[in-house]
Amino acid sequence: MTSVAERVAAVRRRMELACERAGRDPAGVRLIAVSKAFGPGAVAEALAAGVTDFGENRVQEALPKIAAAAELAAARGLPAARWHMVGHLQSNKARAAAGAFAILHGIDSIRLLDVLERAGGNQPVRVLLEVNVAGEPTKYGFAPGDVGAAVAYAGRLTRVRVEGLMTVAPAVRDPEEARPVFRELGRLARQHGLRELSMGMTGDFEVAIEEGATMVRVGRAIFGERA
Numbered sequence: 001m002t003s004v005a006e007r008v009a010a011v012r013r014r015m016e017l018a019c020e021r022a023g024r025d026p027a028g029v030r031l032i033a034v035s036k037a038f039g040p041g042a043v044a045e046a047l048a049a050g051v052t053d054f055g056e057n058r059v060q061e062a063l064p065k066i067a068a069a070a071e072l073a074a075a076r077g078l079p080a081a082r083w084h085m086v087g088h089l090q091s092n093k094a095r096a097a098a099g100a101f102a103i104l105h106g107i108d109s110i111r112l113l114d115v116l117e118r119a120g121g122n123q124p125v126r127v128l129l130e131v132n133v134a135g136e137p138t139k140y141g142f143a144p145g146d147v148g149a150a151v152a153y154a155g156r157l158t159r160v161r162v163e164g165l166m167t168v169a170p171a172v173r174d175p176e177e178a179r180p181v182f183r184e185l186g187r188l189a190r191q192h193g194l195r196e197l198s199m200g201m202t203g204d205f206e207v208a209i210e211e212g213a214t215m216v217r218v219g220r221a222i223f224g225e226r227a
Helices: 004-021 040-048 059-075 093-100 108-119 145-156 177-192 205-208
Strands: 030-034 053-056 082-085 105-108 125-130 160-166 196-198 215-218
Touching: 004 040, 004 082, 004 160, 004 177, 004 205, 040 059, 053 205, 059 082, 059 093, 059 196, 105 160, 108 125, 108 145, 108 160, 125 145, 125 196, 145 160, 145 177, 160 177, 177 205, 196 215, 205 215
Parallel strands: 030 053, 030 215, 053 082, 082 105, 105 125, 125 160, 160 196
Antiparallel strands: none
């Protein structure tokens, strides 16, 4: 079996090649290691391999892990991790999430924007709006046609700051089939003047990078299969 460090290096190389194909600077794409179901030790291994950003899907699983990983990193002389909430956020977890994560990726309703506005502290709550580009009934997110209204609404809030868009592409065998989804998200971001694009996971992140992703959310290719 390969180590976390070896898998991180392999993912980084794939990211660099995708950037090369697209004529992009690799520094413009942030790797988010999705550590869902893996413990603080795995996070520390990835930190030691140079990963700085980590994603979690559930607030209740993430909070103790964030604290334990910080202690472990400090004990080993590693830098602190930056945490991203990449899963669906329930409104009753919004206050805790706003305080624990650097950025919240899956904001999928006006109601949740309102909850975060009330939950915010002194620092801005940085968010990405989730867009259900493919219109899948089992997935969360704004419809593409509703993004403009959501961006405008968020612009009137004082504590919530929309920095970009996020999507989860349909599960497909050929990553090329996901390209139109990523391309459409990029178009929407440009249309509404948003810089960040969180798109692409283990199976399709290279295509996402070719279509402009600024953040890719990679779990399995770094940590292996979940038990």
